[in-house]
Amino acid sequence: MGLRRFIQVSYFRCARTSGILKHVRYKPPSLVQWRHSGSCLYKAVIFDMGGVLLPSPYRVAVEWEVRNRIPPGTIKQAFISGGMNRPWMRYMRGELTSAEFLQEFGQQCSEIANFSVPVDSFLSELTSSQMSKQLPIMTEALACIRAEGLKTAVLSNNFYLNSGMSFLPLDRNQFDVVIESCREGICKPDPRIYMLCLERLGVQPNESIFLDDIGENLKAAAQLGIETVKVDDPETALKELETYLGFPLRGFVPHTCLVRPTMEIPKDPLQQYLEEVLGGPKTGPLIVRQFSHGQSNPTYYIKFGDRHLVLRKKPPGKLLPSAHAVEREYRILKALAEAGVPVPKVLALCEDSSIIGTPFYLMEYCTGHIYKDPSLPGLEPGQRRAIYIAMNKVLCKIHSVDLKAAGLEDYGKHGNYVQRQVQTWTKQYRPAMERLIEWLPLHLPTSQKTTVVHGDFTSPLLILNPEGPEVLAVLDWELSTLGDPISDMAYNCMAHYLPSHFDLLKGLRECDVIQLGIPTAEEYFRMYCEHMQIPPIENWNFYMAFSFFRVAAILQGVYKRSLTGQASSATAESGGKQAERMANLAWNFATKEGFRVFKEFPDAKPLARPYSTCTQPEAFPRRNYVTMAPSSPAHTSKAHLILSPNDLPRRAQDLYHKLKKFMDVSVYPAEQVLRDHQVSQTRWTPHPLIEELKDKAKSEGLWNLFLPLENDPEMKYGAGLTNQEYAHLCELMGTSLYAPEIFNCSAPDTGNMEVLVRYGTEEQKERWLQPLLDGKVRSCFAMTEPQVASSDATNIEASIIEEKGFYILNGHKWWISGALDPRCQLCVFMGKTDPEAQRHKQQSMLLVPMDTPGITVTRPLSVFGEEDPPAGHGEILFENVQVPKENILLGPGRGFEIAQGRLGPGRIHHCMRLIGYSERALALMKGRVTSRVAFGKPLAEQGTILEDIAKSRAEIEQARLLVLKAALLMDTVGNKTAALEIAMIKMAVPLMAEWVVDCLLQAFGAAGLSNDYPLAQFFAWARALRLADGPDEVHRTAVAKLELKHQSLGGEEEFPRD
C-alpha cells in the first residue's frame, strides 16, 4: 500500500537531515556511474510523435514513392515547401478535413512531380497499423524516465482522421501532457505550441529536453532555451539523451528506479555473497535497482546472471528493536509458502551486517500484474469480480493457516489483538482521534480468533497472474503477526470508502462498483464469512473504524515528525490533514456501529455524551471560583474545572472508561429484567443478577468509587477520587437506576459509610463499615417523622434516653429508604438526647442494628404508586429499642454536626445522577423521535420537538456546569465554603431533571410512562428528589440567606437538613 511508501519517504528525509545515515554511505558501483534523478538538471522530456516515438513518415514516403513510381522526394518536398499555409501545415492545424487535405496535397504533389499523384494511398500507409506501433526502445525509455520522477510529454504535429478522431496511436498514460497540433490549432515550429507544452508541464524551457526528427522544429525549441536531441536513429538519440539525463534508458523493471544515493548497497560483497549462496560466478553485470513503492524496508531488484531476485533489508541507522524485522518477514514467508499461501519464494536470510551494512533476505522476483488502482482499470466486470474473489480467497487461506503445523505459534501474542493495536496506535495521538481513543476500547469485539494476519492487506500488494484471476504472491509482510483475522478483512475493504484521488491508497468511493463488477464492501465481507465458514460479522463497522484509526495513527506519527522539523517534507505535512480525514472516516463507522448496538438493545442506552461545553483546561479562563469567601490561592491556582471525562486525570479517566464499558456490556442489558422483577411477586427479594453484577464490578475494581479523597487520603476504603472526578463517574452511573447499587455507590449506604469513615470509632468501623464496604449488608438513615414538619431537622421528636449503659430509643419514622431490604442490617438513627440543649445540640446519631427488638417496619410507602422494591421507603416504629452506649456516633448532641459533614458529597451524587437521568432520557427521546413519523414527517422535524431538544440540552449543560463547580470548590476550598454552590445545585438540578424528563417523556409518547422504559422512574425520582434530602424551598432559602449575608445585610444562616 502507498502508505508504507509514505512512511518510508519521510523516514529517509528525516534521517538525511538528522545525519543518521551519514555513516552508511557506500561508494557507488564502479561500472557505470549513473546519477540518480535527484541530481538531474532536467524535469521533463518532450517527444515528437512520428519519426521519434513512431516510425519516420519520411521513410514511409520514400518506400511509397518507389512502389508507386513517383519521383523520389516529391512527398518530402510537399511536406516542407509552401510556407505556413501549405496543405500539410493546415491539415496539422486541424483546418482541413482529410478529403480537403488529400485534394490540395495531391494537387501540390502533382505540381511538384509534373503528373497526377494519387496521394490517398500514401495517407492510408501513413496511418497503417504498421506505422502506428510505438518503437519498443522508446516505450522502455519513457518508463525509465518516469520511474526516476521526471515528467514526459508528447508534442505532436498530427491531424484528424476521416472518422473525426485525431491520429494519436499512443498510450496516453505514458505522458503527463499530450499536445496535439490539430486540437490546439497551432503546430510546430510555432513557438506558441512549445510554450503551451512547457506551461502544462509546469517546467521552465531549460528544465526540459525535446526530441524531434525535423531540424526546423528543433531549432524553434532551442531558440526558446529548450535542450534538443535530433532523432535520426532512435537508438543513437536515446544514448545522447542518457548523457543529458544521467541515468540509463534501458533495463527497466516495473515499479523500480535507480538506487537513491542514501540507499546504495555495496555491490562487490553482495556479488560475492550471491555467488556463494546461489552458485556462480554469473556472467553479465550485477544490476541493482530499487523498488519505489509498497515497502517500508528498502527493497531492491537484483539481476544476477539470468536470475531475477528481490533483496529486502533493514533501513540503515538507529532503529527500534522491534521495527523493520526482516528476520520475521523471512520466517513468515517461508512458513506461509510451506502452508500453500501464495508468497514470493524466499531463498536466503543473511543476518551478517558486514555484507551490505544491515541484515537482509533474498527472494525470487515474481512477475505478474500489480494494480495500484483497486478499480482494476482496463478489465471487464467479470474479470474484476473474479480477481476480487481470488483476493478474498487468498485472505481466507492466510487466516486458515494452522499455526502449530506452520511453527508459528509464537509468531505473536495470542488474543486481544484489537486491544493491543488500539493501545499501540493510540500513542500516535491527535485531537480528531480523541473520540476514537475513547470509543474503540469500549466497543472491542467480545471474541477474537487468532490467526496469521498480514496487517496491510490491500490490492496493490498482490501480484496477479496476467492470464487469469489468480493471486501469484502477496507482498510486504512487515506488519504481519498473529491477530484478529477480521481486522485484515476490514483493512482490505478500506479502498471502498476512500476517494480515487487519495494519495496513499487509491479508492473506489466515486466508482459504481456494481457496474465495475467489484463486490460491495458488505458483499465482500459476506463472501469472506462464507469462505471461512463463519457466521456473518455483525460488528464490521467496528473493524472498519479500527482500520481507519490505524491508518490515521500512522499518518499522525508522520505528521508529528513534520511538526518537530525532523521531516521537512510537504508530504509529511499533508499527512496531518490525511490523518484527520482518516480519523473522521473512522468516526463515521464508529457512529454506525453505535447505532447498530443501540438498536440491538431492547431498551436503548444513552449515546456518548456530547460535550458541547467541552473546552481544554488551559483554555478555560482562570477565575476565582469562590464567590462567597476568600479562597486559598494555592488551591485555586492548581485547580480547574474538568468539563469532560476526557480531561480527567489518567487514573480517573481509565476508571470512567471501564465503567462505561461495564454499563454498556452488563448494566443496560440487565435493566428490563430488573424492572420486571420490581413489579413481580418476588419483588421484596433482591434479584440474584444484582449480586452477580456486584461481584463482577468488584472484581474489576469498579467498587466504592464514591468516597472522596479528602475523607480517605490513604485510599484505605475507596478509589481515592476527588469530588469532581467522581462527579463524572456518578453521572454515568445515574444513566441507569440500577447502576449505583451494582458499584456499591448507592444512597443511603454511601452517606452512612462516609459518616462511619469520618466519625466512627475503630470498633464501629469494624462492625459496620467493613461489611458495608464489602457490599455484604445494606443500611438506612432514619430522621423524618410523620407527625412533624421534618424539613426542619430541629423539629424531630424521636427520643434517645440513656439508661444503665444503654440508650433507649422511641420514635415514629417514615420515608426511611432501604428499610425493607432484607439485606438492611444497620439504621443510622437520629433523635434527641437533650431537648433542653441549644437548638443544634439537641440531636444525636446512633448505630442501630435492624434486628434489635422493638423495631417494626409497618409498611412500605409508595412514590407515585411505586414501592421501589426491594429497598423500599419504610414507615418504622421504634418502641423501647435498646442499644449499647458505644453505638453513639461522635457523642451526645453532635447529630447536627454529623449531618452537616455528610452534606456535600451526597448532594453532588444526587445531582450528578439526576444529570445522568436527563442525558439518558434525552438520548432515548432522540432515538424515538427520529424513527417515528406523525402527520407526514418524522417527529424530529416538528418544531416543538426541536425546541424541546434544544432546551433540554441547554438545561442539562447549565446544571452540569454548576454541579462541577460545586464539586471543584469542595475539593479546593472545602464543603463549608462551597455551601452556597451545594445549596444551589440541590435547588436547581432536581427541578431541571424533572422538567427535562417530563418534557422528553411527552415527546416519547405513552410508552414512556410504561415499565418498558426507564423514563417513568426517572421522572418519579427527579420529582421525589425535590423533597427528599430537603425540599427545594429550604435550599432556596439557604441560597438567598447566604447571598444576603455576603452583602452584609445580616440574617441568620438556616441550615438545610439532610
Ligand SMILES: Cc1cc2nc3c(=O)[nH]c(=O)nc-3n(C[C@H](O)[C@H](O)[C@H](O)COP(=O)(O)OP(=O)(O)OC[C@H]3O[C@@H](n4cnc5c(N)ncnc54)[C@H](O)[C@@H]3O)c2cc1C
Ligand atoms: C423518595 C423519598 C425518600 C426519602 N428518604 C428518606 C430517608 O431515607 N430518610 C429520611 O429521614 N427521610 C427521607 N425522606 C423524607 C424527606 O427528607 C422529607 O420528606 C423532606 O425532608 C421534607 O419533610 P416533610 O415531608 O416532613 O415536609 P414538611 O417539612 O412538612 O414540608 C412540606 C413543605 O413545606 C414547604 N416548606 C418547608 N420548609 C419551608 C421553608 N423553609 N420555606 C418555604 N417552604 C417550606 C415545602 O414546600 C415542603 O415541601 C424521603 C423522602 C422521599 C420522597
